[in-house]
Amino acid sequence: MDNHPLELTINGKTYKTAVEHRKTLADTIRENCDLTGTHVGCEHGVCGACTVIVDGKTVRSCLMFAHQAEGCKIRTVESLARGDELHPLQEAFIENHAIQCGFCTPGFLMLIIGAYENDPDITEENLIEVLSSNLCRCTGYQNIIKAVRSASGGLLAIGSDADA
Amino acid sequence: MKAAPFTLHKPGTLEEAVALLAEYGEDGGLVIAGGQSLTPMMALRVAYPPHLVDINAIEKLSQLTVGDGFLSIGATVRHAQFHRHFVEAGTLGRLLSSVVHHIAHYPIRQRGTFCGSLAHADPSSEWCLVAATLGAELRLTSTSGDRLVQINDFLDGAMSTTREPSEILTEARLPLLAENTRFGFYEFNRRAGDFALGMALVAYDLEGGKIRNARIGVGGIEEKARRLAAVEAALEGKTPDSEAFAAAAAATVADVDAMEDPTTSAQYRRDLSGVVVRRALEIAQTATRF
Numbered sequence: 001m002d003n004h005p006l007e008l009t010i011n012g013k014t015y016k017t018a019v020e021h022r023k024t025l026a027d028t029i030r031e032n033c034d035l036t037g038t039h040v041g042c043e044h045g046v047c048g049a050c051t052v053i054v055d056g057k058t059v060r061s062c063l064m065f066a067h068q069a070e071g072c073k074i075r076t077v078e079s080l081a082r083g084d085e086l087h088p089l090q091e092a093f094i095e096n097h098a099i100q101c102g103f104c105t106p107g108f109l110m111l112i113i114g115a116y117e118n119d120p121d122i123t124e125e126n127l128i129e130v131l132s133s134n135l136c137r138c139t140g141y142q143n144i145i146k147a148v149r150s151a152s153g154g155l156l157a158i159g160s161d162a163d164a
Numbered sequence: 165m166k167a168a169p170f171t172l173h174k175p176g177t178l179e180e181a182v183a184l185l186a187e188y189g190e191d192g193g194l195v196i197a198g199g200q201s202l203t204p205m206m207a208l209r210v211a212y213p214p215h216l217v218d219i220n221a222i223e224k225l226s227q228l229t230v231g232d233g234f235l236s237i238g239a240t241v242r243h244a245q246f247h248r249h250f251v252e253a254g255t256l257g258r259l260l261s262s263v264v265h266h267i268a269h270y271p272i273r274q275r276g277t278f279c280g281s282l283a284h285a286d287p288s289s290e291w292c293l294v295a296a297t298l299g300a301e302l303r304l305t306s307t308s309g310d311r312l313v314q315i316n317d318f319l320d321g322a323m324s325t326t327r328e329p330s331e332i333l334t335e336a337r338l339p340l341l342a343e344n345t346r347f348g349f350y351e352f353n354r355r356a357g358d359f360a361l362g363m364a365l366v367a368y369d370l371e372g373g374k375i376r377n378a379r380i381g382v383g384g385i386e387e388k389a390r391r392l393a394a395v396e397a398a399l400e401g402k403t404p405d406s407e408a409f410a411a412a413a414a415a416t417v418a419d420v421d422a423m424e425d426p427t428t429s430a431q432y433r434r435d436l437s438g439v440v441v442r443r444a445l446e447i448a449q450t451a452t453r454f
Contacts, residue, residue: 001169021172021216022206043165044204045272057244057274063203064275067172068196068218115270132356133269 006067010035011079019066026050028066029076037077037106041135048134051107051114052076058114077106080113089113092151093144100138107134112148167206174218178305181219181332186307188215189329195219197240200268200276201284217332225334234301234337239280243273243291255341256298259367263290263349269357282318283333285325287423288359288384290351292319295336296389297365297381303335304328319388322423345369346404348448350440351384360384361428362436364416364444368399375399380412385420385437394419395441409445413438 003018010033017032029038029052041049043062050061053075080087089109092098099105108131115122115130122130131144173188175181185193193215196202205211219225225239230252246264250257267273267281267290281291282302292315294300300315304327313326320326327333341347351363362385368378378396383389398415402408422433 020169022167022169024166024203024207027166044207045200048269048271051271058271059275060200060271062207063200063272065167065172065199065203067174068199068220111271129265129356130270133271 004067006032006070008033008066008069008074009072010074010076021065021067023066024062025052025054025064025066025069025074026061029061029074032066035076035078039103039106041103041107046135047104047107048111049104049107051110051134053110053114053117056114056117058111058118075110077109080109089147089151092147096143096147096150098139098143098147104134104136104138108136108144116152165207167203168209168212170206170213171215172218173215174221176221178219178222178224178332178334181217181222182305182307182330184215184217185332186330188217189331191215193217193329195283195332197280198242198276199280200272201280201286219332230340231337234339237278237336237338239277239332239334241278243267243276243278243281244270246278247273253340255343255345255347256338259341259347259349260294262347263294263365266290266349266351266356266360266363279333279336282315282336283325283327285319285321285323285388286359287322287387287389288361288363289389290349290360290363290383293363293365293381293383293389295338296383297367297379297391298338298341299379301337302333303337304331305334306331310334316390322387341367342369344371346448346451348444348446348451350443350447352436352440362433362440364437364440366441366444366448368404368448370404373403375402375404375408380416380441382416382420382437382441385422385433385440387423392416392419392441399445404445404449409442409449412445413442416441 005018008015015033026040029035039049041047045060045063052061055072173184192213194213196216196218227238228241229236235253246260249261278291281289295315302313304311318325347367349365351360353360363383365381369376378399380395381391395412395415417438420437422430424430
């Protein structure tokens, strides 16, 4: 049950902490780095609320141990807004009522941004498949799809603080 | 929902990794690559290895290359690497990119690995079905060196393989497919991304309008993915039409020893096995290019 020193790079900033080997990346981001935008839902990789981007790949942060992410560039939902200015995808979520309770929203935002960065020409069919990765119990997904469609032009133009 | 305590090792070379596994394997130490099955099992306390050997930093295990007649898939090659058609692998590359979308969901596929799926040996694993149907050869590495094992000698039942605790599955080799090989994959489950209730992969060469060299496998039906020799024999030399497919479906139902679980009876799975084989054959027949 020993804590081991750990250095994580999240949204361009270095966080020095110490956690047990068994602590997940999701819990470490929230509890040790105080970045509580990343949500923890099911804790076994089903719901996607904890989705973050690690070295450019969209992953479930509950399915990685924090020590496995040492040396990686991690991006969380906090990287999206610039001060008071929301990311175009966040604006589109509001515009299209793609949020109700909001619990799943950070995971969806990072899921969509990661998918677009990997494949800017993603097809409608593949987009729907990507969106099926995460659970939303409120919206029925239709408004999330609308939000992505309306924002897709601006998704890559602005991006997030990728490697700041 | 938190894993039991363990010690994480992050070796930088394969030599260090097999040395660690030689030391900790017998006491329950495990390899972790993608961790997309192992980590949730640890969270649910179904698995509680005292040591994990993380092989992600071992550069040479990440290779995906075409060799002389085979595709070599290293231990840390992710499912997502097959999202786009791997052109160098020809027909096999198309087959893999048509199957990969059935594996879990997009973020899981970014980390989960092909070899990890084989080592995990879930009866519903798409890659186990692909490996069993096409005849994969696997490389197991330990401090004693390498040994090569055929997939049928490796898969040993549900979540069970013949891997020794001190061994790492370092490479899987899949035979390349001929240009005229037709293939079809069909999976049935209650929701996209869920574990398959039943699935089939078929591949055959079309020569003079007849089926030759049929490879027919089912997964999710029995405790491990398996080629069905009786079904292949029923199709050999036949014209690919609805009559041949119906006969293949009947031969499948007669051949399989279907699993039972609290939500799905053996009878249901047995019936399903014929349906998935027939549908995979129909897909192989109608698809001109995948």
